Amino acid sequence: xLIRILLVLAGTLVFCSTHVVAEQTPSAxxxxxxxxxxxxxAVIRGGKLWVRMGVRNAGVAPKGVDIPNVGHxxxxxxxxxPPLDEEIPSDRNHxxxxxxxxxxxxxxxxxxxxxxxxxxxxYNHMPHDPPLYSEQITITVPPY
Amino acid sequence: xNKQIAAIISALMISLPGYIxxxxxxxxxxxxxxxxxxxxxxxxxxGRPFRVWFGLRNMGVAPKGVNKPNTGHxxxxxxxxxPPLDEEIPSDRNSxxxxxGQTExxxxxxxxxxxxxxxxxxYNHxxxxxPVYSKKITITVK
Numbered sequence: 001x002l003i004r005i006l007l008v009l010a011g012t013l014v015f016c017s018t019h020v021v022a023e024q025t026p027s028a029x030x031x032x033x034x035x036x037x038x039x040x041x042a043v044i045r046g047g048k049l050w051v052r053m054g055v056r057n058a059g060v061a062p063k064g065v066d067i068p069n070v071g072h073x074x075x076x077x078x079x080x081x082p083p084l085d086e087e088i089p090s091d092r093n094h095x096x097x098x099x100x101x102x103x104x105x106x107x108x109x110x111x112x113x114x115x116x117x118x119x120x121x122x123y124n125h126m127p128h129d130p131p132l133y134s135e136q137i138t139i140t141v142p143p144y
Numbered sequence: 145x146n147k148q149i150a151a152i153i154s155a156l157m158i159s160l161p162g163y164i165x166x167x168x169x170x171x172x173x174x175x176x177x178x179x180x181x182x183x184x185x186x187x188x189x190x191g192r193p194f195r196v197w198f199g200l201r202n203m204g205v206a207p208k209g210v211n212k213p214n215t216g217h218x219x220x221x222x223x224x225x226x227p228p229l230d231e232e233i234p235s236d237r238n239s240x241x242x243x244x245g246q247t248e249x250x251x252x253x254x255x256x257x258x259x260x261x262x263x264x265x266x267y268n269h270x271x272x273x274x275p276v277y278s279k280k281i282t283i284t285v286k
Contacts, residue, residue: 059245
């Protein structure tokens, strides 16, 4: 009986923990994240570019730094927004800039159209509440 | 003899500040700091605040007090030359600190010509080694 209660408790804890993780860092009301460059519709010859990442009314801090009103940039390439109450995935479509970088060098964009979007996240790679993300823009890489 | 050598060395150190004036926090050799906007020579109009954005490559931004490799925070020098590069950057109206990790700011300046220059500093407000600073630009406010 005791074992069964413990099992139920453990199960509840496991179930709850996924919800507890969803605690999010508040963002400043007037904070805004945007792509400074390139502009929506830009044509990028050669597929190599620096993406300039902008944030207003908030600051940049490396990952792991938990102070108010800061975060770090994530660049979504050819990806829609991920769930905004979970840690942002880290892969070639979701680039993390946990070193506090404010520009991203892209070198291997294939010919065609690509989308870019910024999503800001807290020290835990979790989006803020409310979330701070830029417009999704489309750029075109002409055939080499 | 030893004293003489010591005197010569200290004289050399004083006469060669350019060789020793840098902070202790290393910066990557390829760090590149620049003013993204306004452009050098830009003409702006008084009474209209303008945005200055801070460009930084191959290095990251961290708020003051955060000691992480290859990071620092921005300082904007307004109508001012570079301060000594081995000391804490002064904090006044000609030398504005962005210790909260900001990467842009709004500015309003009186009519006339003005210079703007960026200088990075470490968690202690001391420039890096080598120091990371932008080109100094001149703007005109009409």
